[in-house]
Amino acid sequence: MILPSLAKTFFLIGLFSFGGGYGSMELIRSKVVTENSWMTNAEFTDIISIAEMTPGPLGINIASFVGTRTGGIPGTLCATISYVLPAVIVVGILSKVYFKYRNLNGVQGVLKGLRPAVAAMVLAAAITLTATAWWGGVSNIAKESTNYVAIPISIVMLILLRKKLIAPIPAILSSGIIGALLYFLLGVEA
Amino acid sequence: MYNPWEMVFHKKGMNERKRSENISGKRKLWTLFKSCFIISACTFGGGMVIISMLQKKFVEELKWISEDEVMDMVAIAESSPGVMAVNTSIIIGYKIAGVKGALLTVLGTILPPMVILSVISLFYVQFRSNRIVALVLKGMQAGVAAVMINVTITMCLNVLKDKRLSSMLMLVAAAVAAVVFKVDIIVLIIISGIIGGLLNIRKEESA
Numbered sequence: 224m225i226l227p228s229l230a231k232t233f234f235l236i237g238l239f240s241f242g243g244g245y246g247s248m249e250l251i252r253s254k255v256v257t258e259n260s261w262m263t264n265a266e267f268t269d270i271i272s273i274a275e276m277t278p279g280p281l282g283i284n285i286a287s288f289v290g291t292r293t294g295g296i297p298g299t300l301c302a303t304i305s306y307v308l309p310a311v312i313v314v315g316i317l318s319k320v321y322f323k324y325r326n327l328n329g330v331q332g333v334l335k336g337l338r339p340a341v342a343a344m345v346l347a348a349a350i351t352l353t354a355t356a357w358w359g360g361v362s363n364i365a366k367e368s369t370n371y372v373a374i375p376i377s378i379v380m381l382i383l384l385r386k387k388l389i390a391p392i393p394a395i396l397s398s399g400i401i402g403a404l405l406y407f408l409l410g411v412e413a
Numbered sequence: 414m415y416n417p418w419e420m421v422f423h424k425k426g427m428n429e430r431k432r433s434e435n436i437s438g439k440r441k442l443w444t445l446f447k448s449c450f451i452i453s454a455c456t457f458g459g460g461m462v463i464i465s466m467l468q469k470k471f472v473e474e475l476k477w478i479s480e481d482e483v484m485d486m487v488a489i490a491e492s493s494p495g496v497m498a499v500n501t502s503i504i505i506g507y508k509i510a511g512v513k514g515a516l517l518t519v520l521g522t523i524l525p526p527m528v529i530l531s532v533i534s535l536f537y538v539q540f541r542s543n544r545i546v547a548l549v550l551k552g553m554q555a556g557v558a559a560v561m562i563n564v565t566i567t568m569c570l571n572v573l574k575d576k577r578l579s580s581m582l583m584l585v586a587a588a589v590a591a592v593v594f595k596v597d598i599i600v601l602i603i604i605s606g607i608i609g610g611l612l613n614i615r616k617e618e619s620a
Contacts, residue, residue, distance in 0.1 A: 283499070
């Protein structure tokens with residue numbers, strides 16, 4: 224039965240998602256790709272591209288995609304509802320605390336303290352996703368598997384992003400178009 | 414049953430509740446759901462964008478929530494796990510129409526991405542096997558890598574800017590634990606939360 228493991232996994236992801244979409248990416252990836260093999264790293268990257276271009280937060284996009292793929296419509300409902308359930312509970316508890324004491328210093332102290340760890344988790348996600356784009360995966364890093372189209376595109380986009388000359392969505396879109404053209408001209412199979 | 418939400422908005426919400434009473438119950442619920450649905454379906458890009466849209470709708474347009482209450486709501490939403498946009502909509506829904514309202518706003522917010530991604534999921538295999546689509550998605554992987562590296566650089570620089578040895582050590586230790594030792598991310602979050610929280614409290618006491 225897929226539904227209980229979907230429910231459990233997405234409840235845990237929902238409960239421990241801190242630091243926004245990028246901050247929770249490694250948590251989602253480790254549970255969905257590494258632990259449960261519900262999708263591959265390449266597919267995970269596809270969903271990030273798709274999620275950037277469709278409305279809605281990454282967590283919900285991933286929950287809905289994985290839910291539908293593994294359990295059809297019941298799977299979608301189960302994964303997505305499990306994902307938002309912890310938020311409903313915690314928001315309720317924190318509201319009570321907040322309006323009683325008029326501050327959330329304890330919680331915000333912990334969140335501030337988490338910041339270095341969140342940065343580390345974003346770094347971990349970046350390593351995996353960059354290795355997927357450049358070599359087809361972390362375990363694949365070798366001279367023969369190097370993608371000489373992806374590396375220059377990533378570097379140029381990174382420079383443009385750092386100099387704030389381009390926003391993330393146009394950066395991903397233009398990488399898609401330029402990459403597709405180059406792969407097509409060079410006869411590379413996807 | 415004791416309801417924590419009751420005292421939360423009881424006092425603060427009275428005036429607004431009176432003001433919005435002239436809209437009949439059912440229509441109010443429908444407006445709540447519809448507003449969240451439309452905002453969620455039409456907003457691209459992160460949480461803060463959605464929050465400014467929610468503010469525009471519920472504070473400026475409908476006047477169901479006051480400016481001060483929005484600040485409180487954002488503080489709570491930021492401190493809760495999960496998605497900012499969903500957390501904010503939960504609080505707005507409850508404030509305006511109780512538990513029923515909270516359920517409706519959550520549903521309105523998650524329904525558009527849920528439907529879109531389910532449809533994409535159903536057709537993903539056919540979609541992906543189209544040669545052009547596959548090449549574009551492959552190209553996009555390079556862009557996603559660039560975006561991720563960029564976010565990583567920004568976040569790490571922010572941590573290093575504090576010039577606190579403890580933050581730097583934590584960053585390195587957490588990165589090694591996650592990348593090299595493949596420590597479970599949830600375990601990592603719990604341990605870092607405890608250490609980071611304690612360090613922060615000590616710093617505030619000594620300050």
